[in-house]
Amino acid sequence: MTLTGEMLIGATAVRGTEDTFQAINPATGETLAPTFHGGNAADVDRACQLAEAAFDTYRATTPEQRARFLESIAEGIEALGDELVQRAHAETALPIARLQGERGRTAGQLRLFARVVRDGRWQDATLDSALPERTPPRPDLRMQNIPVGPVAVFGASNFPLAFSVAGGDTASALAAGCPVVVKAHPAHPGTSELVGRVIQKAVADNGLPEGVFSIVMGAGIAIGTALVAHPVIQAVGFTGSRTGGMALVKVANERPQPIPVYAEMSSINPVYLLPEALAARGEAIARDLVESLVMGVGQFCTNPGLLLAIEGPALDAFRAAAVAAVSAKAAGTMLTPGIHQAFERGVAQLSAVEGLTRPGCGLAGTGPNQARPAFFETTAERFIADHRMHAEVFGPSTVLVTCRDVDTLLAVTRILEGQLTATVQADAGDQAVAARLLPALERKVGRVLFNGYPTGVEVSFAMVHGGPFPATSDTRTTSVGASAIDRFLRPVCYQNVPAALLPAAVQDGNPLNLWRLKDGELGRA
Secondary structure, three states: OOOOOOEEEOOEEEOOOOOEEEEEOOOOOOEEEEEEEOOOHHHHHHHHHHHHHHHHHHHOOOHHHHHHHHHHHHHHHHHOOHHHHHHHHHHHOOOHHHHHHHHHHHHHHHHHHHHHHHHOHHHOOEEEOOEOOOOOOEOOEEEEEEEOOOEEEEOOOOOOOOOOOOOHHHHHHHHHOOOEEEEOOOOOHHHHHHHHHHHHHHHHHOOOOHHHEEEEOOOOOHHHHHHHHOOOOOEEEEEOOHHHHHHHHHHHHOOOOOOOEEEEOOOOOEEEEOHHHHHHHHHHHHHHHHHHHHHHHHOOOOOOOEEEEEOOHHHHHHHHHHHHHHHOOOOEEOOOHHHHHHHHHHHHHHHOOOOOEEEEEOOOOOOOOEEOOEEEEEEHHHHHHOHHHHOOOOOOEEEEEEEOOHHHHHHHHHOOOOEEEEEEEOOHHHHHHHHHHHHHHHOOEEEEEEOOOOOOOOOOOOOOOOOOOOOEOOOOOOOOOHHHHHHHEEEEEEEOOOHHHOOHHHOOOOOOOOOEEEOOEEEOO
């Protein structure tokens, strides 16, 4: 597939007339062809108007039609083969094996949502029978979820496939019945165009209106701002920095009709190293934790950026092992020059904080945009007093906070911001401490995991990838897993609507064979 540097607005390839930009290979500094042409507000308007025109037709598709559409996107992405992986590798410097796995995850997400659509539980069909003999009489009431309307999706920098053009936000929005307009990430525009053309073809092959999918591009913030501000857009999916997410929230809230922005933003993902676990397997935990820290050069939203432990000999042994492991790690190439510069600023700012030491640092880099892993340490008292230590440093950096006792550990937990994850390393002898800790963690995070490491997010029915602010802009939702579809749905109640006009999901006889709640009883009757 030949890259053209064009945007895809409905069925048409459009050459933008605004800023031009090119992808950069972060490992070499090489500028990659072709030149991409950014769009403007008129391009956004065209994409949004097509999405609005497509909405009612697309949301009326059967579950089978919509599921097959999602599966055809997955098949198209797989059919790109090495071409997609090689382009993503050139634009991100991510390892080939990592990108092959991410391609599989992307296709898997699409197939998961195809299954979700066919199952139909997302419709939440609910029926309350009329009670004419009651005083006052109860009318016939029926409820189902419907799609909210066209959705804007912003591609993420750190997942050029799984959180990008055909990533989880796009897959869940399309599954819900919402047309999607994607703002491609400027760091991997070639990858975005390749995947965008797959979706464009799938739209045509499945006989859907062209406005079901569009992709716009631009290196600056103007086109993204115009997209969120457009009155047709009814929700936004975003993965990125707190600054970027909150800027979009501000635009969305200042519209004449405010809309939700589902932004997954910053998190330092605390890891609790409880005493018995450290005593029994502290050195192994240290080695595995450092592997999690440097995975993907630390460029995961679930990177373990904060470690908490209680003082004692077991902690001393863990510290020595962790520092040795970090010090042996080579620098790694980051995704973009901008991300690398931000990491270096973050490490420099932490290094200047009084009472925060850096006992471990990885090997110096030998090429451009390379980050050395950094291991910092401080006390609970200093951490509580200085909020600068709480900030996310996106990359392979972590802070160990030493606590005098369990009460101090809990005191640190209570002042933490909202997080995506919290990890507890605990053995049987730690369960009493863990029992005190768990209620506090439930209030702070979206996912609590024991005896594992936070990097790695399973795409499944039970997964929650969300959490209280600033981990996300809406603590009630997840951006990964089957429940991600809920972000793009809203309930509608039908009161005394004639049978001939009722949607299929709430008709008598249950023609879609859905699980439904009828007069308080769950079943398929």
